[in-house]
Amino acid sequence: MPITTVGLDADDTLGHNETIFRMTHARFAELLAEAADPAMIEARLAEVERRNLRLYGYGVKGFTLSMIETAMELTDGRVDPAVIRDILAAGRDMLAHPVEPLSGVEAALAALSERYRLVLITKGDLLDQERKLAASGLGDLFAAVEIVSEKTCDTYGRVFARHGSGAGEAAMIGNSMRSDVLPALEAGAWAAHVPYVVTWAHELADALVGNPRYAALGTLADAPAWLDGVAPG
Secondary structure (H helix, E strand, O other): OOOOOEEEEOEEEEEEOOOHHHHHHHHEEEEEEEEEEHHHHHHHHHHHHHHHHHHOOOOHHHHHHHOOOHHHHHOOOOOHHHHHHHHHHHHHHHHOOOOOOOOOOHHHHHHOOOOOEEEEEEEEOHHHHHHHHHHHOOOOOOOEEEOOOOOOOHHHHHHHHHHHHOOOHHHEEEOOOHHHHHHHHHOOEEEOOOOOOOOOOOHHOOOOOOOOOOEEEOOOHHHHHHHHOOOOO
């Protein structure tokens, strides 16, 4: 049977995301410049984020709470209330940031949607992800949208069974080896990695070598040609 369903990641696959977080990281380091050096601030924030993922999940709101917690830890609870105010403002700015699809994404999705059932599969805050999809103008190209708390083998199995004919006849495309490629392959789907200019450390994983169901693509525009050559086996 041919590929019938194509899942696509949202953040850093369809539109800019991590670069916005990086700008806020720099803003946060400036706010705490008197408490610690940038390297220490970055390391502590990463530690707090990892600790909080199981509680807050992914997205701007959890990141904002982690910034506040980091500020409290680095100042022994004596953080200036003005800094807390500025951290909250930074989080609001992220949530209101204009949505900018990556170059060539709309044309690539339009081409894929003519031949496959497209499913957006993304992690993060429900309201923020819905906002970004609506603002992107790409929503009509998708047959379904799944905003999930985590991307696992079971997640892909359920999503591709719900919106298609199973993982064996599906492909997943995204910028994260850890979340978009490895668990999709484990579920029995095909998977392609499309790199973004920067990747969050939590999403890093070793590249695959020799897996016939995996492809490394230059851009999303390469996906139609890759799928043309896919033969289930």
